[in-house]
Amino acid sequence: MKFELVDSLRGAPDETLLEDLRRSAKAIGRDTITIAEYGEVGKAHPCTIQRRFGSWPKALELAGLQPSRSKIGISDEELFENIKSLWISVGRQPRYSEVKTPLSLFSAGTYEKRFGSWSKALREFVEWVNADSPNQSTNTDEELDVARTTYNDSTKRRSRREISDRQRFRILVRDGFRCKACGASPLNLPGTELHVDHILPWSKGGETIDENLETKCKQCNLGKGNAFIS
Numbered sequence: 001m002k003f004e005l006v007d008s009l010r011g012a013p014d015e016t017l018l019e020d021l022r023r024s025a026k027a028i029g030r031d032t033i034t035i036a037e038y039g040e041v042g043k044a045h046p047c048t049i050q051r052r053f054g055s056w057p058k059a060l061e062l063a064g065l066q067p068s069r070s071k072i073g074i075s076d077e078e079l080f081e082n083i084k085s086l087w088i089s090v091g092r093q094p095r096y097s098e099v100k101t102p103l104s105l106f107s108a109g110t111y112e113k114r115f116g117s118w119s120k121a122l123r124e125f126v127e128w129v130n131a132d133s134p135n136q137s138t139n140t141d142e143e144l145d146v147a148r149t150t151y152n153d154s155t156k157r158r159s160r161r162e163i164s165d166r167q168r169f170r171i172l173v174r175d176g177f178r179c180k181a182c183g184a185s186p187l188n189l190p191g192t193e194l195h196v197d198h199i200l201p202w203s204k205g206g207e208t209i210d211e212n213l214e215t216k217c218k219q220c221n222l223g224k225g226n227a228f229i230s
C-alpha cells in the first residue's frame with residue numbers, strides 16, 4: 001500500500017510535497033513532524049522529501065514548520081501536555097492501549113521509560129495538573145504574587161481572569177466532559193464543543209477558582225452570556 005503512494009508523489013512538484021508535510025503535521029496536531037511520524041501519516045516516502053530538499057530540517061523550514069526535536073529531548077512538561085490532549089480526545093482517562101498515534105504523540109514505551117509504568121505516569125500527571133492551583137503554585141514569581149493577593153482580603157487585587165490550560169482541564173475532568181446545563185458531551189454527541197467559563201462572570205466579581213468555574217457546551221455558554229445582559 002505504502003509503496004504505491006510513494007511512487008505517486010515521487011515526481012510531484014515541490015509545493016505538493018511541502019503541502020503534504022504541512023497536512024501531516026496538522027494531522028498529528030503539531031507545528032512540526034519527525035521523519036518517523038511522517039512515515040506513518042505522510043503520502044510520500046520520507047526519503048523522497050529528504051532527497052528533494054536536501055535534508056529533513058530544510059524541508060520543514062521550506063514548509064514553514066518548526067524544527068523537530070529529538071525524542072531524547074522531550075521534557076516532562078511535553079509528556080504531561082500530551083496526556084492532557086489525549087485525555088481530552090477520548091473524554092476520560094486514557095487507557096494504555098490508546099497511548100499511540102494518531103491520538104498520542106508519544107508511545108506508551110516513552111512513558112514507561114520515563115516514569116516506570118503508565119499508571120505511575122498518570123499519577124505524576126495528576127500531581128502536575130493539581131500543582132496549577134493558585135494556592136499552591138510554584139511556578140513564576142508573577143503567579144505566586146497573584147496567589148498571595150487572591151487570598152488577601154485587605155487588597156483589591158484578584159485572581160487573574162484567564163483560566164489556565166491545566167485549570168480548564170481539571171474542570172473538564174471534574175464535570176465528566178459534559179455540559180452542566182444540557183448534558184451534551186463529545187462522547188454522546190460528536191462535535192460538541194465544551195467551554196470552561198466563570199459561573200459568576202469575572203466582570204461581576206467572580207473569581208477564577210475551581211468553585212466558580214463550570215463546563216458548558218458552546219450553545220449553552222452563549223445563552224448564559226445573554227441571560228446576564230437581560
Ligand SMILES: [Zn+2]
Pocket residue numbers: 179180181182183184216217218219220221
Ligand atoms: Zn449545553
